[in-house]
Amino acid sequence: MNLRTLFFLISLFVIQMVNSQLIDKNWVRLAATKDENFLKSPEARRIAENVLSYQKNNGGWEKNVPMHKVLSDDEVQKLLRSKNDFTVTTIDNDATTQEMRFLANVARFQPDERYRTAFLKGIDYLLKAQYENGGWPQFYPIQSNYSSHITYNDDAMVNVLFLWQELLEKRQSFPISIPAETFPEIQKSFYKGIDIILKTQYRQNGKLTVWCAQHDEFSLFPAKARAYELPSLSGKESATLVLFLMSLKNPSPEVIRSVESAVNWFKINKITGFKEVRIDGDKKWVKDLNAIPIWARFSDLETNEPFFCDRDGIRKKSYSEIGFERRNGYAWFTDAPSQVLEKYGAWKMENVKTLPDKNLYTVSKDGTGDFDNIQQAIDHCKSFPEERITIFIKNGIYEEKVKLHQWNTNLKILGESKEKTIIRFGDYFAKMDKARNSTFFTPTFLVEGNDAILENLTIENSAGEVGQAITLSIVANRTAIVNCRLLGNQDTLFLDQEAKILIKDSYIEGTTDFIFGGATAFFENCEIHSKKNSFITAPSTPKGSGFGFVFTNCRLTASEGLNEVYLGRPWRNFAQSVFINSDFGNHISPKGWDNWNKKEAEKTTFFGEFGNTGKGADLSGRVSWSKKLSEKEALKFTKKNVLKDELRKNWYKMADQK
Known part of the structure; x- marks a missing residue:
């Protein structure tokens, strides 16, 4: 060879x-x-x-x-x-x-x-x-x-x-x-x-999170695939999407916000202290304090809780509840986001320029502002600032829940225009499923920080007539609402007790008890619009309070055909509501007020009127226990008297400062 x-x-x-x-x-x-x-x-x-x-x-x-x-x-x-x-x-x-x-x-x-x-x-x-x-x-x-x-x-x-x-x-x-x-x-x-x-990045209560494995090609919402692949937030697919966005050169502000939001979601929703093991050919979920972080393949769209599914399409809380075939034939957990978190630090250093603390930030849907999301702008603000911080919101529809936290004091949320700067969300009592107090989880906008101003905004709860659904909730002191539109149905505006609140030049609509709570609130030059025959106010004024709700120079209007709208009823027995020098439409019931089937409340409530005009202002048919104020008594209900505060005596004048 x-x-x-x-x-x-x-x-x-x-x-x-x-x-x-x-x-x-x-x-x-x-x-x-x-x-x-x-x-x-x-x-x-x-x-x-x-x-x-x-x-x-x-x-x-x-x-x-x-x-x-x-x-x-x-x-x-x-x-x-x-x-x-x-x-x-x-x-x-x-x-x-x-x-x-x-x-x-x-x-x-x-x-x-x-x-x-x-x-x-x-x-x-x-x-x-x-x-x-x-x-x-x-x-x-x-x-x-x-x-x-x-x-x-x-x-x-x-x-x-x-x-x-x-x-x-x-x-x-x-x-x-x-x-x-x-x-x-x-x-x-x-x-x-x-x-x-x-x-398609999913917004949860207005905040960007991550993605579903598939999204409807028309609505762009998370969509179902196979029977056991329900709409959800996906740890695995979202990780690759973020890695792709992080690979882009000169990322836009929108891309940066997307990455930062997803990374935040990964950090919050990682699972530690547990791991998957196979015992006799079957997957088990066991404790291990040294286990690497993992993430669920499917997380609930609203709660972020992991869930599992068999071929019957029924959600389960653990994969021990599903059959052997699906438990072992599918990847229910992933460590893919770990790669994102490993690369994030270097990516952020190269691409994210931290905004300096300043007194004016701009929010815009078109990406031309500092933020495209109102809550992100609020969360960026310095806590307990000594000088007022203004967040200017350009015209657009912002589908998000907004919250001024307790530490977000001295903030002004200023819209570009009352009609075109719209904050909208649609939570309601049954949807929240938080037992008897579900109402208070529904607000589109929640104010907890003192000394806030909301101006030139439309705030809407878009849930419709589905029961209690708050549009604006104020549980803070010295809050001013100026030139705003508050749109809703039942329970539109909640004003918490022990707060002093000024609402001026604004439009408020609703159906039942659409202005309620225990605060001291002064309404000036507002339109109060009833959408059905029901009750406007439902105060829960604490015993001993000098004032409750005071309406001055307001207009009471209604949808066509209404003829039995009551000025108020007592949510609690020491309720106070007073209307002065306001214009009443003919939709106001001759009785004026209702006792909410609580006879004892007639002795303790203070429901009063003075100097009102219009067809609904006739006092001759009013319930006997309501108050027909004298001119001298009416002089007590001035803005200065109602809103005085020991800490900041003339704080309400901030609403007139431009």
């Missing part, structure tokens, strides 16, 4: 050994390999032939196909006959993008025009598959099932965006030559993809 023959036999043996090893390798890993020796080999070229055979005529590939397996002649012919089977083309489970990457990697060392043609067909497929809003469905052409949703599941959509990112960065240095006119299309697709990621 000569040396040439020996070398040939040795080479053949090595190739056979390589082949036998590759056949057993995982195709996903092989598709992404950068091993130069392999990519130059005849074996890589053989696999590339398979990849070409599997590509459909629309440019896509099907999923879960081991492209590296040796194909028989019959299998190749079958593939050729199925070139127009477009029902299987997808981006799920790494399909299409991984085949394109493999062809590009091989083409770097073994150029072939067929690889370029296939790659460009793949680009065309991905561009056509994208929705106009920027998302991608799981399968394209679109199928009439859950796969039509915008699909973050198993990183399907992000894989496309990472590919686009690489093409845009490398351009002419990419191993596949791409026509110059294609790059603007890829760039447009890339930015649309970023935009839909930002738009």
